[in-house]
Amino acid sequence: GVAELDHDRARRRGYPEAVFCEGKSPAQLRAIATALLERHRGAPAEQVPRTLFTRADAERAAAVLEVLPDAFHDPEARLLAWPAAPPEATGGLVVVACAGTSDLPVAREAELTARYLGRRTELVIDVGVAGLHRILARTGTLRAAAAVVVVAGMDGALPGVVAGLVSAPVVAVPTSVGYGAAFEGLAPLLTMLNACAPGVGVVNIDNGYGGGHLAAQIAAPRRD
Amino acid sequence: GVAELDHDRARRRGYPEAVFCEGKSPAQLRAIATALLERHRGAPAEQVPRTLFTRADAERAAAVLEVLPDAFHDPEARLLAWPAAPPEATGGLVVVACAGTSDLPVAREAELTARYLGRRTELVIDVGVAGLHRILARTGTLRAAAAVVVVAGMDGALPGVVAGLVSAPVVAVPTSVGYGAAFEGLAPLLTMLNACAPGVGVVNIDNGYGGGHLAAQIAAPRRD
Amino acid sequence: GVAELDHDRARRRGYPEAVFCEGKSPAQLRAIATALLERHRGAPAEQVPRTLFTRADAERAAAVLEVLPDAFHDPEARLLAWPAAPPEATGGLVVVACAGTSDLPVAREAELTARYLGRRTELVIDVGVAGLHRILARTGTLRAAAAVVVVAGMDGALPGVVAGLVSAPVVAVPTSVGYGAAFEGLAPLLTMLNACAPGVGVVNIDNGYGGGHLAAQIAAPRRD
Amino acid sequence: GVAELDHDRARRRGYPEAVFCEGKSPAQLRAIATALLERHRGAPAEQVPRTLFTRADAERAAAVLEVLPDAFHDPEARLLAWPAAPPEATGGLVVVACAGTSDLPVAREAELTARYLGRRTELVIDVGVAGLHRILARTGTLRAAAAVVVVAGMDGALPGVVAGLVSAPVVAVPTSVGYGAAFEGLAPLLTMLNACAPGVGVVNIDNGYGGGHLAAQIAAPRRD
Amino acid sequence: GVAELDHDRARRRGYPEAVFCEGKSPAQLRAIATALLERHRGAPAEQVPRTLFTRADAERAAAVLEVLPDAFHDPEARLLAWPAAPPEATGGLVVVACAGTSDLPVAREAELTARYLGRRTELVIDVGVAGLHRILARTGTLRAAAAVVVVAGMDGALPGVVAGLVSAPVVAVPTSVGYGAAFEGLAPLLTMLNACAPGVGVVNIDNGYGGGHLAAQIAAPRRD
Amino acid sequence: GVAELDHDRARRRGYPEAVFCEGKSPAQLRAIATALLERHRGAPAEQVPRTLFTRADAERAAAVLEVLPDAFHDPEARLLAWPAAPPEATGGLVVVACAGTSDLPVAREAELTARYLGRRTELVIDVGVAGLHRILARTGTLRAAAAVVVVAGMDGALPGVVAGLVSAPVVAVPTSVGYGAAFEGLAPLLTMLNACAPGVGVVNIDNGYGGGHLAAQIAAPRRD
Amino acid sequence: GVAELDHDRARRRGYPEAVFCEGKSPAQLRAIATALLERHRGAPAEQVPRTLFTRADAERAAAVLEVLPDAFHDPEARLLAWPAAPPEATGGLVVVACAGTSDLPVAREAELTARYLGRRTELVIDVGVAGLHRILARTGTLRAAAAVVVVAGMDGALPGVVAGLVSAPVVAVPTSVGYGAAFEGLAPLLTMLNACAPGVGVVNIDNGYGGGHLAAQIAAPRRD
Amino acid sequence: GVAELDHDRARRRGYPEAVFCEGKSPAQLRAIATALLERHRGAPAEQVPRTLFTRADAERAAAVLEVLPDAFHDPEARLLAWPAAPPEATGGLVVVACAGTSDLPVAREAELTARYLGRRTELVIDVGVAGLHRILARTGTLRAAAAVVVVAGMDGALPGVVAGLVSAPVVAVPTSVGYGAAFEGLAPLLTMLNACAPGVGVVNIDNGYGGGHLAAQIAAPRRD
Numbered sequence A, B, C, D, E, F, G, H: 001g002v003a004e005l006d007h008d009r010a011r012r013r014g015y016p017e018a019v020f021c022e023g024k025s026p027a028q029l030r031a032i033a034t035a036l037l038e039r040h041r042g043a044p045a046e047q048v049p050r051t052l053f054t055r056a057d058a059e060r061a062a063a064v065l066e067v068l069p070d071a072f073h074d075p076e077a078r079l080l081a082w083p084a085a086p087p088e089a090t091g092g093l094v095v096v097a098c099a100g101t102s103d104l105p106v107a108r109e110a111e112l113t114a115r116y117l118g119r120r121t122e123l124v125i126d127v128g129v130a131g132l133h134r135i136l137a138r139t140g141t142l143r144a145a146a147a148v149v150v151v152a153g154m155d156g157a158l159p160g161v162v163a164g165l166v167s168a169p170v171v172a173v174p175t176s177v178g179y180g181a182a183f184e185g186l187a188p189l190l191t192m193l194n195a196c197a198p199g200v201g202v203v204n205i206d207n208g209y210g211g212g213h214l215a216a217q218i219a220a221p222r223r224d
Ligand SMILES: Nc1ncnc2c1ncn2[C@@H]1O[C@H](COP(=O)(O)O)[C@@H](O)[C@H]1O
Pocket: A099, A100, A101, A102, A126, A130, C196, C197, C198, D017, D018, D019, D020, D021, D054, D055, D207, D209, D210
């Protein structure tokens, strides 16, 4: 086989392994999807852990859907989920906020990931710091969250501002939105790592999946 | 005055502002400490929010202690806390693990920060991936945590390995330990941002304070 | 001689050349100061263009003061001015705001430069975005300015936020305050170049002199 | 909706928000254009604030023109403006100078932006420092400006040379013109940040919009 | 001629020069292949040193096959070998391990190179550190090797972990698999250079050829 | 007009300005070529200074040839020259050596530039340091040169080795040949700047034009 | 304790863990040395695995020698070994070559490491590529080696040249010798990663320990 | 011995090897100086090739002078020469120009190197582009040169401007003068590599020795 999926991960960590589609051929993805189908053949859908296929362009998404035609597919977020129905929501609320319209694909990937890991989610868009009244108007929503994911490109200033407003942890996702001295996301990445307000954990550039995953873990039901 | 402390922060976020001592003169620190003393004069110590002074070298620590002689001081972590007694612990356990002995000052800063924000803490040292049996032997401790802080320099590989073993969020703190192509902590920073296991939130290089703060927020008592 | 001062600059540009003291020996600085003294011997002080000596550490400042004992000297800003009295103020107001206490030396250098080029100035300190209410409370002052200089290290988010609040141009000065992924000021520099709000012109890291100079030009009396 | 335009910006700052078209889909741009049309339906064109659509490639420009067929469109500058007529010019003159022919698209974006924000503009082209007589021959034009925008790629030396010749502020726009060690505009960006003549404010690489905006603010009618 | 192949290399070093196809035109490759054919015309295949053509895309591979239709061709590894049969294996075993499925092309290039230089090889796939049990389960295979090639992108943590488990040298090959802060392979490259376990020699990003070559040299039959 | 060619350059420097075609549209190039044609209409070809058009891809070359059908065109070097005949050669010999076949386009651009500026030239190819005997065998040719241009990608080691063998100046041209940690030519650029043998002057990555120009100046007839 | 030495490493890998002294306090080093002494008290010296203390400055070396006065100490290499006698040599010869006199400390660290891991060693100094005859004169010595360590700063060209001359693997150690664009060893590091001759494995900048260790493993007695 | 001086270099190249003092201990330098003295004992001074000792701080210079008390020493340039008298000048004039007073040490190192290699030299100081009239006033001197060395820090714009004025080759030496985004000389280095005027060869940051050496070779007496 071309892949050795870490099936033990769901047992060990509570969350199944996702399939990163970039750099895999459609043929390899069909093989992986088939193995998944075989493994859970006959099991009731609600007992099958939801497997995500991330960063799937049109061609790769089609390959997965060939084998798993009933999978959920969001082309903007480049994400598929199988089985298609998210698990019943538990734990705290995950709020995903993004600075600009162009950050939406990454924000949506974060939101869907958190939802498929079992959290309630809410999306807040186009609230960048150039017009502060927009984010201030959403303080109520932000304070209702157990974890806030903040997605921003260009100057990446939004996560630090949000962290200064709430007591919940902020997961910061820099994006490659911008040009020139944004250096493909390096600028917002550095901004977020240097946020003056403590309480910001940063993930990789454009890593909506990782941001949603971390937020889902933070907001998971707890048993201290 | 030379500073406008964000006294509202404790109300807004539940955690008071810390004083970053680097780049402040001893005279400025004495002024800030005096203002703090004035503000809380007469209040019972246990009701005063604990203010941390971070990255205080010997000279700056002495300036703070001149005004607040009863403050707690850990020279290795370069940290002071006033009032000296940590608040009573609530919420989940914060485990701080570090890869090597040279990472200890940062790990200790993280641990003390989490403790002064009100969490129980435990420290695990010298468990780098070159001898995997060491971290595997501590799996029980790691799984007991509501948040794990992992501190590492050089290759920075430990947080990704830990994230693959536990379901709690991992806060990764890269350190400037190493030389040459470690580029003052850039290498472990990039490693952590690219960790193959999801569930890792990264903070700034050598930012034990930020790592401990984020972990304390994650492990805070929750009311979903 | 070791230097060929651009004496024509005041005529050509309206502002005299400043002396950059870093990398010059005390002996060279004494020679330059002596040449200046010679050149203006006998002229009434108010007609002599104010020459600034910038980035002068204690040893270099002493060398200048040996020759020009009546010069103005601000050790925190590492700046000297001769003749000591600033010119009478004309044009619009220059407001200098800084994010944290550690940014003060650079902010002060900017303020003094603008003042010695003939502008009224006002200084606003410790108003970083981690506690937004602080900068919002100063909106009135900011809107009174013909040019605003914003000085910030770490995440460098303040200039973009200020630019979103005012119609005057913002001159952004990144500082080397911070550590780790602040990379000696690279992080705030990139943030400022990518500010989402237009209207931000950026100068070199720690370049309070350049920031104050540009602001003084922007706020100069105009004759459209 | 996919966007929350900062309509308040014109009131707060005197200049309306522009729409950054890169990273937005044609469908999103049609939606934004439609919202704009709705908002101002019935208002006389000269009272409607001019909205710019920047960095619009052919496909995106077509989407905007579908909804706003009477918009102004400059394909070289990749810019649209609606309503099409610039406001009546006030304030001082904005001169835009560029070092080489290849810098023209960015220079033109700067010029059009300044014009649509209400300034008189003049364009000076192909006056790079390799043949100094060319820029020296234009000293008269440069000295007539209230703000000079200087656009240059490769070595980016022109803004510093211009700043040494005039008393008005210089807005420097580095471009990605060049190859190899120009590193997509990094080289001229650094040159401009280190310009030996003070009075240079730098914006992002290829950011003609930002350069023109800042110059328009500097040259705005003043009421000190 | 367009090339001056280092035919002496096989005599000097024991290994013939390979042809790097990137940046050569199909016409140039046909010329090189023809020269090779001429040179060995009439010699028995098993006495002809195997020449590798590396990094050959479809078009370039076709050009080589036009002249040498009986060459071996692996499109995934982008490699051709002529004559097609590998030499008889001598020396120790070379094990090639890769962290993820997307690293397979590089891993396969390494394996084939080692085989065509005369070594026995074995391939171990998808054993990244996020699920440690996978690599631990292969300890036996790893310890049987005279040289281990470890191929990994993203965090590049696998070589350091493997080096901690075996006594044979580890050849680490970083790949450009990943995105964002992986910076086209820079992140795993730095990780590997900073591996905490000694015994890791690093080659260029995506350099499967170089990794396989070095491993073949290490595992060569020895005559101390 | 879109360009203001520096026609004075030939008088001032002895060498006419070249036209850099990248980033210019075919229409702009036609306009420039037409202006050139007009300017020299009626003059005898041998008295017209040769104008080079550099970095011209197929489409741009066609645009130039439309106006100047009798121009010389070398597609590999992406260079055109008009009038087509090089001037009679004077001064010393320029030898251009390149490390690999893939460096040929840049080497050829250097050679043609030197020839059109009036020098005798000779090309030495595929003499990289991995097989030292190749360059050592050409020592005679190298020592006959008044200037040596050395073109190399990847490790860029050849110029330093050549400089150690000859007394003439070496002009080093790094190329973007290579991959991974060659970082588009950064690696050979740094190597050349750090060459242990003095006597190496470096130009921009892939700048065959600049390398040939500098060599032609060095080898120009002299009148001390 | 402050450290958890990986005592199992000698069993697992055949080579004991070394103590990296940088970033450890003298007190911590005394503790570690004492633990070592305890562990092997009573064992015959030749049966005790040699522990190396690397990168020990004068103060740290003194701390180790206080506890282990009979340890071997080489101040130039900043290395200590205990017990002091190297093990009897087995396996192949390790040759360490360095480009310049300033690279000697790193070269010596490599040589001593290989010797204390049980190999015969030979040192060749000051044979940089600026005077090729020097390294060519040592070809015999180089070809006698089972592994060659090549240490170089500045342009770092020597390892690639050596790899082209021998069939044994080359371990390349870049050093921070040089200035300016050597960027603390980055330039030779990149050169070595891009060496045109295959067969070069690179370790961290100034990592003589790692280079010697890898060479000792390569040259270890083999049992294919 | 600690060094193997390349004595053959003077024969091979016409210029003797220099001794790079940084990173060599005083003891090593005494040994090298003694070897030199031995080698030439009894020879008439004017027949001994001049050996330069470069980048020698006070302590290292003293070590050399102990053995060679009659050597020439310029502390500002950190250079020694032995025998002390420069050879009789031949070939063309070398002009060294520097942008600012702080660049003087590097400019002086270049000038002295060229002089000790046998050229006439002239030094032009403080002629940066912020006041263009200064360099324009020296056009006559510049045009008299067979080679011009231009030394500049900060924006590094001077070499490109000079190259546009003269027909002789320009050797550009970037310096580490400046701060912030000058990044220790990186900014002027990039500027010089991207100079719009052809005819600029760049050497390492602060490499006055290399710049003077290359200029001396360019201006050497020629025999085409
Ligand atoms: N060409 C441009 N470069 C930089 N910023 C721009 C540009 N065009 C528009 N903007 C700004 O980008 C923001 C819009 O981002 P978005 O919400 O994604 O449309 C606005 O605040 C604009 O002021």
